[in-house]
Amino acid sequence: MESQSYIPGLKPADPGPLSRFIPPLEEGVVSTWLSHHTSTSSWLLDPFGFSPKLVLEAARAGYRVLVTVNNPITRFLVEMAASPPTESDFKAALADLAVVKKGDERLESHLQSLYLTTCEKCGHEVFAQYFLWHKGDEAPFAKNYECKECGDSGERLVTPEDVERAKRIAATDGLHRSRAFERVVALHDDDRSYAEEAIQHYLPRPLYALTTVINRLDSLNLSVDRRRALTALILAACDAGNTLWAHPSERPRPKQLSTPNQFREYNMWIQLERGLSLWMETASSVPCVAWPNKLPETGGICIYEGRLKDLAHEVKKEIPIAAVIGSVPRPNQAFWTLSALWAGWLWGSDAVEPFKIALRRRRYDWAWNATALNAAFVHLFDLLALGTLFFGLLPEAEPAFLTSALMAADAAGFNLKSLALRTEHDPIQILWERGEHLKHDVEKPDVEIVRKEIESHLTERCEPASYLHIHAAGLIALAEAHSMKPSNMEFDEALRSTQAMIEVVLKENSEFIHYSTGGSVDTGLWGLHLNADLSPHSESLADSVEVAVVTFLQKNPESIYLEIEEDLYPRCTGLMTPSKGLIYAVLNSYAEKSGANWKLRAEDVASARRAELKKIDELIKSIGVRLKYKIKQDGKFLIWEENGQPVRAFNVLASALVGRALTEISYPPEKTMLVIPGGRAALVAYKEQRDPALAERLKVYRLIKYRLVRALSELPILTRETFEEQIASDPVEQSKGQMMMF
Numbered sequence: 072m073e074s075q076s077y078i079p080g081l082k083p084a085d086p087g088p089l090s091r092f093i094p095p096l097e098e099g100v101v102s103t104w105l106s107h108h109t110s111t112s113s114w115l116l117d118p119f120g121f122s123p124k125l126v127l128e129a130a131r132a133g134y135r136v137l138v139t140v141n142n143p144i145t146r147f148l149v150e151m152a153a154s155p156p157t158e159s160d161f162k163a164a165l166a167d168l169a170v171v172k173k174g175d176e177r178l179e180s181h182l183q184s185l186y187l188t189t190c191e192k193c194g195h196e197v198f199a200q201y202f203l204w205h206k207g208d209e210a211p212f213a214k215n216y217e218c219k220e221c222g223d224s225g226e227r228l229v230t231p232e233d234v235e236r237a238k239r240i241a242a243t244d245g246l247h248r249s250r251a252f253e254r255v256v257a258l259h260d261d262d263r264s265y266a267e268e269a270i271q272h273y274l275p276r277p278l279y280a281l282t283t284v285i286n287r288l289d290s291l292n293l294s295v296d297r298r299r300a301l302t303a304l305i306l307a308a309c310d311a312g313n314t315l316w317a318h319p320s321e322r323p324r325p326k327q328l329s330t331p332n333q334f335r336e337y338n339m340w341i342q343l344e345r346g347l348s349l350w351m352e353t354a355s356s357v358p359c360v361a362w363p364n365k366l367p368e369t370g371g372i373c374i375y376e377g378r379l380k381d382l383a384h385e386v387k388k389e390i391p392i393a394a395v396i397g398s399v400p401r402p403n404q405a406f407w408t409l410s411a412l413w414a415g416w417l418w419g420s421d422a423v424e425p426f427k428i429a430l431r432r433r434r435y436d437w438a439w440n441a442t443a444l445n446a447a448f449v450h451l452f453d454l455l456a457l458g459t460l461f462f463g464l465l466p467e468a469e470p471a472f473l474t475s476a477l478m479a480a481d482a483a484g485f486n487l488k489s490l491a492l493r494t495e496h497d498p499i500q501i502l503w504e505r506g507e508h509l510k511h512d513v514e515k516p517d518v519e520i521v522r523k524e525i526e527s528h529l530t531e532r533c534e535p536a537s538y539l540h541i542h543a544a545g546l547i548a549l550a551e552a553h554s555m556k557p558s559n560m561e562f563d564e565a566l567r568s569t570q571a572m573i574e575v576v577l578k579e580n581s582e583f584i585h586y587s588t589g590g591s592v593d594t595g596l597w598g599l600h601l602n603a604d605l606s607p608h609s610e611s612l613a614d615s616v617e618v619a620v621v622t623f624l625q626k627n628p629e630s631i632y633l634e635i636e637e638d639l640y641p642r643c644t645g646l647m648t649p650s651k652g653l654i655y656a657v658l659n660s661y662a663e664k665s666g667a668n669w670k671l672r673a674e675d676v677a678s679a680r681r682a683e684l685k686k687i688d689e690l691i692k693s694i695g696v697r698l699k700y701k702i703k704q705d706g707k708f709l710i711w712e713e714n715g716q717p718v719r720a721f722n723v724l725a726s727a728l729v730g731r732a733l734t735e736i737s738y739p740p741e742k743t744m745l746v747i748p749g750g751r752a753a754l755v756a757y758k759e760q761r762d763p764a765l766a767e768r769l770k771v772y773r774l775i776k777y778r779l780v781r782a783l784s785e786l787p788i789l790t791r792e793t794f795e796e797q798i799a800s801d802p803v804e805q806s807k808g809q810m811m812m813f
């Protein structure tokens with residue numbers, strides 16, 4: 072397999088609408104890949120249509136992107152990304168909505184009045200930004216507001232009036248709720264019960280607000296663009312209005328429709344207003360047409376609303392697909408069910424019809440995922456020329472998802488060309504190639520090739536790896552041997568047997584060590600026992616990254632982070648891709664940031680560091696002399712000797728390359744001292760934290776900082792006893808700074 076280097080990108084500055092359901096991809100990745108593999112204006116195909124930003128980026132880079140989408144909400148997102156209404160359309164649409172009459176009131180005042188509450192401090196009326204609920208309760212228990220009168224803000228307990236207001240709205244709920252069903256499914260529809268169940272994830276107040284607003288969308292006489300703008304604002308509010316907002320929450324990306332035990336109920340009017348900043352896109356738009364309309368050579372997006380199956384033979388005749396791109400879909404029952412619901416609310420039950428199956432299906436497991444993906448790959452196989460490349464991104468990676476994707480592609484005749492994995496928090500970058508049409512019988516997979524590949528990855532890495540890395544190595548071996556799914560197995564069985572095989576390899580080979588407090592194979596880290604086969608001179612990934620980053624900064628004194636990544640990743644390809652956490656740990660140790668640029672610290676410029684190293688070396692010699700030892704140099708080691716025997720062996724380092732230093736030690740641990748600059752202490756601590764094998768080996772050695780050597784040299788009276796006391800009382804502290812694991 073080729074070793075593809077990971078293509079670095081940038082985290083989007085603005086996550087955009089419905090971001091918790093949209094694949095979390097970095098920007099700039101697909102356009103970089105495309106620039107190396109195809110010429111602009113050629114046709115690309117995104118068979119999944121899961122990431123509006125991905126197709127938009129390719130279109131903006133000058134490609135013609137055909138995207139198949141069968142989720143009406145995703146389709147809307149793609150269209151909005153391609154040609155967003157103007158800022159003034161958004162503002163005018165919201166203003167038009169605000170002034171519509173509801174009884175004697177303006178709609179804005181009417182909806183805001185649903186959230187009226189009193190400031191706990193000054194007693195003025197304020198609008199709650201959100202209420203907090205316990206699952207199953209009839210009223211909220213807390214509220215959040217910002218009082219403009221007295222400045223009081225934050226979360227406060229509810230008052231009896233707040234409870235009363237929530238209950239009053241709940242009393243009229245039945246009518247609004249049944250109207251909300253009827254927009255999605257007809258009265259006697261078999262799917263009615265599923266729609267009802269989905270709507271249970273809306274509380275009465277937001278449901279009332281949303282249905283009220285949606286009714287106005289129908290009756291307002293708006294221009295096409297303003298209608299799209301208002302639809303977009305309402306869609307964002309539809310997402311803000313459900314109960315899937317856990318409180319407190321870190322990085323919530325719901326996959327299942329289930330209400331958290333404690334959740335937020337947002338103020339729907341404030342959310343409509345918030346939609347303005349969420350949707351307004353300043354970058355230029357691209358042409359966006361519906362299939363079979365044609366796109367200009369300058370690029371754009373062509374949407375095929377339907378299934379790949381139906382498109383395949385049409386495309387084959389009409390347009391040559393130069394490459395395939397796509398964010399590989401993973402099951403998301405929450406998003407797909409809600410999409411069906413929202414499509415009905417926004418565009419009526421006809422719009423839901425083709426996607427209604429999403430309401431019905433309650434379980435989306437990995438076997439389902441693999442089967443569906445495989446069907447897509449089989450259609451793609453028919454549609455593409457031999458050798459066509461498919462650049463796939465697999466976000467929110469987990470072992471089963473990766474198995475599902477690789478197996479689905481392999482079974483459809485796609486060859487895995489490369490796979491680059493950074494951490495489980497980053498999209499995996501996969502390159503497939505449409506293979507030859509060979510219907511070969513797939514043999515039962517060979518355990519030995521899996522073991523070898525895992526061993527070879529750990530040997531190259533020279534440090535433990537996450538289970539996801541181990542799993543990926545095993546899958547790569549199977550994919551290369553084309554033995555992922557034996558012909559006589561269904562996907563569910565094949566998935567289970569692959570998982571079981573990797574587990575067996577890890578558990579039954581004593582060369583592998585599991586660093587985990589949990590116990591199940593997919594937790595913690597996996598490493599290799601140090602043995603004779605392992606070259607003593609091989610360097611851990613962490614050490615190689617340190618060397619590469621520092622060397623780069625010496626040659627390129629002012630560099631932005633992305634340039635550092637661009638230099639580094641081709642040196643550490645595939646599964647060896649270093650994490651951002653590691654790169655930042657090195658940068659924070661050696662460099663400082665001014666503006667966007669990283670620059671070596673004055674003391675870490677090579678010449679300064681060499682001079683300092685020499686100085687410390689001299690000081691250790693002079694201390695040794697004062698303590699009446701004989702001084703000897705043994706390679707990198709400075710030895711204090713007595714009676715021809717070494718008493719202390721010092722290795723003065725300028726770096727945090729302790730892994731390398733450990734392999735060079737030939738003195739007993741109690742006599743050996745590693746001397747490091749203070750600025751390296753946090754980096755050493757970081758390396759120990761991410762590498763339990765290193766921590767274990769380092770434990771028996773003593774690390775001291777340059778500072779201690781200087782302090783010792785300045786003591787007016789120094790005896791062997793005070794020396795021992797001083798080094799014992801100055802342990803290199805574990806850095807408590809901000810530290811990213813991995």
Ligand SMILES: [Zn+2]
Nearest residue numbers: 190193218221
């Ligand atoms: Zn107040």
